[in-house]
Amino acid sequence: MSSQARTTFRIAIVGAGPAGYFSAQALQNAQTENLTLEIDMIEKLPTPWGLVRSGVAPDHPKIKTVSKVFEKIATSEGFRLFCNVELGKDIVLSELQEMYDAVVIATGSSRGKKLGIPGEELPGSLSAADFVPWYNAHPDYTEVEVDLKCEEAVVIGAGNVAMDVARMLALEPRELDPTDTAEHALENLHQSQVRKVHICGRRGPEHASFTSPELRELPKLEHTDVHIYQHQILAAKERVESRGEVPKDVRSNLDAMLSIAESEKYNHARSMYFHFLATPLEIRGNDKVEEVIFAINEVRDDKVFATNEKFSIKCGLVVTAIGYESIEINGLMYESGRVKNVDGRIEGTNMYVVGWAKRGPSGVIGTNKSDSADVMKLLIEDLKSPKQFSDLESKLQSKGVIHVSQGHWERINAAEVAAGEGRGKPRIKFVKREEMLGLK
Numbered sequence: 120m121s122s123q124a125r126t127t128f129r130i131a132i133v134g135a136g137p138a139g140y141f142s143a144q145a146l147q148n149a150q151t152e153n154l155t156l157e158i159d160m161i162e163k164l165p166t167p168w169g170l171v172r173s174g175v176a177p178d179h180p181k182i183k184t185v186s187k188v189f190e191k192i193a194t195s196e197g198f199r200l201f202c203n204v205e206l207g208k209d210i211v212l213s214e215l216q217e218m219y220d221a222v223v224i225a226t227g228s229s230r231g232k233k234l235g236i237p238g239e240e241l242p243g244s245l246s247a248a249d250f251v252p253w254y255n256a257h258p259d260y261t262e263v264e265v266d267l268k269c270e271e272a273v274v275i276g277a278g279n280v281a282m283d284v285a286r287m288l289a290l291e292p293r294e295l296d297p298t299d300t301a302e303h304a305l306e307n308l309h310q311s312q313v314r315k316v317h318i319c320g321r322r323g324p325e326h327a328s329f330t331s332p333e334l335r336e337l338p339k340l341e342h343t344d345v346h347i348y349q350h351q352i353l354a355a356k357e358r359v360e361s362r363g364e365v366p367k368d369v370r371s372n373l374d375a376m377l378s379i380a381e382s383e384k385y386n387h388a389r390s391m392y393f394h395f396l397a398t399p400l401e402i403r404g405n406d407k408v409e410e411v412i413f414a415i416n417e418v419r420d421d422k423v424f425a426t427n428e429k430f431s432i433k434c435g436l437v438v439t440a441i442g443y444e445s446i447e448i449n450g451l452m453y454e455s456g457r458v459k460n461v462d463g464r465i466e467g468t469n470m471y472v473v474g475w476a477k478r479g480p481s482g483v484i485g486t487n488k489s490d491s492a493d494v495m496k497l498l499i500e501d502l503k504s505p506k507q508f509s510d511l512e513s514k515l516q517s518k519g520v521i522h523v524s525q526g527h528w529e530r531i532n533a534a535e536v537a538a539g540e541g542r543g544k545p546r547i548k549f550v551k552r553e554e555m556l557g558l559k
């Protein structure tokens with residue numbers, strides 16, 4: 120045993136998504152026989168897991184298995200969960216700063232960026248930032264108007280979110296029956312008249328931000344033909360090869376796209392079409408979306424320029440998946456849609472920021488592991504002497520706030536899994552806060 124006294128610091132993490140949990144894990148791993156780090160994790164929703172619950176597509180259950188890691192972190196000593204506690208309403212940042220030795224902001228970025236083109240506000244045009252939580256049973260998004268009474272839909276963006284959205288619209292809904300898709304969304308998708316989904320990127324195939332595993336799974340769709348124009352991929356290959364060594368991820372993406380372009384089609388009733396070099400200029404329609412007008416672009420010297428040519432796609436639904444920005448929290452400064460920080464430190468404060476709130480909406484779930492660990496290293500370096508203990512639980516109680524603890528969440532989780540069992544689903548998610556809060 121060391122003769123040095125044991126010191127306990129207390130850290131609040133705001134946001135129970137991947138970046139929050141990986142921060143907690145890094146703090147837990149940094150403990151020594153002389154250093155204890157107690158963690159309180161605060162989350163606005165009655166349920167934890169952030170994007171793993173309300174972002175990851177329901178037909179990607181493997182990605183969600185990371186929740187087992189989260190639960191291990193959450194059931195380790197010195198960790199407490201406070202769900203259903205909203206920062207700015209139930210507790211304010213300055214209170215947390217006073218109560219804790221350090222505060223970690225892991226609140227992500229949940230507001231969809233806007234195209235800023237005419238017609239974007241028409242009914243039938245929505246952001247992936249609304250559509251994705253709608254099909255994932257986020258309690259704040261159950262009322263999103265998703266009108267699937269049209270034959271064709273357009274998804275704008277060439278990233279993995281656009282691909283998730285396009286797949287969800289183009290899948291035979293029976294394929295979603297054994298998933299945890301929200302019941303209201305599943306019902307709507309079963310009635311969907313959408314048969315053709317266009318996914319449109321403004322730059323070339325070589326610039327797309329899809330990742331190749333996601334592309335490579337597309338030809339495996341059992342009831343959907345996926346069309347990529349071969350000439351667009353061959354032209355992109357020629358362009359990148361003429362510029363010298365082709366980066367590995369670009370080559371892998373182009374190979375995956377070429378193999379889709381060349382794959383056999385089965386005349387399925389449902390199809391997905393990829394269009395590159397297409398900048399949306401205007402969404403047209405009288406009372407709702409009827410058509411999207413695009414500029415046709417070209418690539419010169421790896422830069423994209425609009426030509427004078429245009430094309431249009433008639434459709435009844437447009438979903439934009441063009442990135443996210445953070446929703447501002449009182450007491451924090453923002454720049455470019457994320458919290459102002461230097462390597463995760465919010466300068467001049469005892470606050471730190473991790474995940475999308477820190478670096479913007481980029482990277483896969485695993486990216487947050489190393490990113491959070493780097494920031495937690497700085498946090499620990501900055502710790503001086505511990506503050507006097509001040510208990511969040513009693514503070515919330517005194518304000519009449521009912522929080523969902525880890526034990527309570529485990530009951531919600533078990534009830535959802537049990538409800539899914541009889542119907543061959545991993546779970547049936549609650550969508551109403553009252554139902555979840557009632558499971559005391």
Ligand code: NAP
Binds near residue numbers: 233330398399483
């Ligand atoms: P993203 O990868 O940054 O893609 C955004 C897309 O929107 C880009 O193609 C971008 O084109 C386009 N865009 C931006 N502004 C536009 C505009 N004004 N007009 C037309 N297009 C515009 O973002 P994301 O798809 O939202 O994904 C966020 C992160 O989550 C990514 O790191 C992604 O890999 C990750 N994710 C991973 C998975 C998975 O692993 N399965 C699933 C979902 C999300 P430019 O390149 O031309 O700007």
